[in-house]
Amino acid sequence: xxxxxxxxxxxxxxxxxxxxxxxxxxxxxxxxxxxxxxxxxxxxxxxxxxxxxxxxxxxxxxxxxxxxxxxxxxxxxxxxxxxxxxxxxxxxxxxxxxxxxxxxxxxxxxxxxxxxxxxxxxxxxxxxxxxxxxxxxxxxxxxx
Numbered sequence: 001x002x003x004x005x006x007x008x009x010x011x012x013x014x015x016x017x018x019x020x021x022x023x024x025x026x027x028x029x030x031x032x033x034x035x036x037x038x039x040x041x042x043x044x045x046x047x048x049x050x051x052x053x054x055x056x057x058x059x060x061x062x063x064x065x066x067x068x069x070x071x072x073x074x075x076x077x078x079x080x081x082x083x084x085x086x087x088x089x090x091x092x093x094x095x096x097x098x099x100x101x102x103x104x105x106x107x108x109x110x111x112x113x114x115x116x117x118x119x120x121x122x123x124x125x126x127x128x129x130x131x132x133x134x135x136x137x138x139x140x141x142x143x144x
Contacts, residue, residue: 001124004044007055007091009037012068034071041075045082050122052079056091056130080108085121087112090130 012030044052059068079086085108110119112128119126 001051001122002047002049003051003053004040004047004049005053005055006037006040008057009033009054009059010057011037011059011072013059037071037075041079044079044084049084050124051085051087051126053087053089053126053128055089055128058088058091076109083108085110087119087121087126087128089128092130 011033013033041052058072076086088109088111090113110116110121110126112119112126114129117127117129
């Protein structure tokens with residue numbers, strides 16, 4: 001099992017000090033954040049990884065701007081088109097975000113939550129849960 005794990009991406013989050021001093025710099029930093037995420041998704045597609053794990057704080061709160069949410073949806077779709085599973089675990093910042101608010105996540109996108117805290121991918125169980133204050137995740141080989 002090969003995983004590519006990311007956490008604390010905070011897509012679309014303003015950089016407070018840059019935002020106060022220079023709006024163009026703030027926009028540039030947000031774009032660099034998106035560019036880095038694109039490179040990571042492309043790496044997951046090109047490499048032999050079984051899953052891309054987004055382990056919390058994908059956004060900075062439960063109300064991300066539409067541009068950032070659309071960006072994430074498009075990137076997840078690219079990974080799904082390449083048959084790369086994506087596992088989503090909410091973090092403390094986005095614990096109440098409804099990832100399904102704009103439709104079905106798709107067949108290889110798994111949102112771990114209280115009712116479904118685990119998923120099996122390629123013979124390995126991934127476990128994750130956000131409590132709104134702390135997150136945790138782990139994996140173990142499935143027994144056969």
